[in-house]
Amino acid sequence: xxxxxxxxxxxxxxxxxxxxxxxxxxxxxxxxxxxxxxxxxxxxxxxxxxxxxxxxxxxxxxxxxxxxxxxxxxxxxxxxxxxxxxxxxxxxxxxxxxxxxxxxxxxxxxxxxxxxxxxxxxxxxxxxxxxxxxxxxx
Amino acid sequence: xxxxxxxxxxxxxxxxxxxxxxxxxxxxxxxxxxxxxxxxxxxxxxxxxxxxxxxxxxxxxxxxxxxxxxxxxxxxxxxxxxxxxxxxxxxxxxxxxxxxxxxxxxxxxxxxxxxxxxxxxxxxxxxxxxxxxxxxxxxxxxxxxxxxxxxxxxxxxxxxxxxxxxxxxxxxxxxxxxxxxxxxxxxxxxxxxxxxxxxxxxxxxxxxxxxxxxxxxxxxxxxxxxxxxxxxxxxxxxxxxxxxxxxxxxxxxxxxxxxx
Numbered sequence: 001x002x003x004x005x006x007x008x009x010x011x012x013x014x015x016x017x018x019x020x021x022x023x024x025x026x027x028x029x030x031x032x033x034x035x036x037x038x039x040x041x042x043x044x045x046x047x048x049x050x051x052x053x054x055x056x057x058x059x060x061x062x063x064x065x066x067x068x069x070x071x072x073x074x075x076x077x078x079x080x081x082x083x084x085x086x087x088x089x090x091x092x093x094x095x096x097x098x099x100x101x102x103x104x105x106x107x108x109x110x111x112x113x114x115x116x117x118x119x120x121x122x123x124x125x126x127x128x129x130x131x132x133x134x135x136x137x138x
Numbered sequence: 139x140x141x142x143x144x145x146x147x148x149x150x151x152x153x154x155x156x157x158x159x160x161x162x163x164x165x166x167x168x169x170x171x172x173x174x175x176x177x178x179x180x181x182x183x184x185x186x187x188x189x190x191x192x193x194x195x196x197x198x199x200x201x202x203x204x205x206x207x208x209x210x211x212x213x214x215x216x217x218x219x220x221x222x223x224x225x226x227x228x229x230x231x232x233x234x235x236x237x238x239x240x241x242x243x244x245x246x247x248x249x250x251x252x253x254x255x256x257x258x259x260x261x262x263x264x265x266x267x268x269x270x271x272x273x274x275x276x277x278x279x280x281x282x283x284x285x286x287x288x289x290x291x292x293x294x295x296x297x298x299x300x301x302x303x304x305x306x307x308x309x310x311x312x313x314x315x316x317x318x319x320x321x322x323x324x325x326x327x328x329x330x331x332x333x334x335x336x337x338x339x340x341x342x343x344x345x346x347x348x349x350x351x352x353x354x355x356x357x358x359x360x361x362x363x364x365x366x367x368x369x370x371x372x373x374x375x376x377x378x379x380x381x382x383x384x385x386x387x388x389x390x391x392x393x394x395x396x397x398x
Binding site for chain 1 (some may be wrong): 198245266334339353
């Protein structure tokens, strides 16, 4: 796997360089870091919120990292159940919220005008096509 | 005689583009501060006063998530989170200054038309960095232009690039990432070119098509002397333009409104 790792890193480096530009999501990473700082301990909401686990943080980080260049930037948040959320919104009636859990699942709920859609997707490092389609549909 | 990388003509006139595909232009002075930065909060106040036209100030942090597996425990994640500086933006978010622990970056995104106003604004920001950070020299000076051609698709990329990627027979190209680094002969520069093709998507134009990232960097230190820097920036600009106009096709030049 040695050569595979070398080539994977080289390819990733190219994308990383472009992510460090207006096409990337550096600000989303910064927002994510700030949220985790606030929510990494239980009770972060002043009540009984669960702590955001490292695996959840890592999953959200990887999801942001996997977004295509120039993709709309999500808003980030944390839920009392310890999941992190990425939200895209184009109007009050067109919203997609994606929750990242520590087990590698993405749970989404979307309002598309009069339609609603819900579901769960597995995430292994590449943004599921279904998720990309949902954002495009907003 | 037409200039080449072997026989550069820094006075060479390149076609003026009525519709340049530039989405971001960046100049970066990598120059370690000699004077220790004040506490972040104090520096922030200083910057707010020095760059009144850049009212949006954001903290910059560099962090990395790494996964490690220990012998006895489940995988752990280490988050390295360092304050690296401040990002200041104009109210219209068209211009940005990164006031960093390792130097100053000035960028314009959207609406780039001419080099001169861009470089003059960048040099003003650099002047302020010098006053605050008091660097002794510039470890690296770079100019980076990122171009975006949303109309490019894997099928028609040959209409935009002079040398499109070759494909194995009967295989459909979907996307690509190419990074090349070139030594510029007889000049102390390196040119890095990244070409990325992302699948076409009419609903997400900003994410579709061809991205052409050209970054020209010095590979030796540069003094703080303004004349020397101006000369180097002029040479870097020529290299950047030469690379760009060498890579794009004649039909792309027409599309961008190129005129001699």
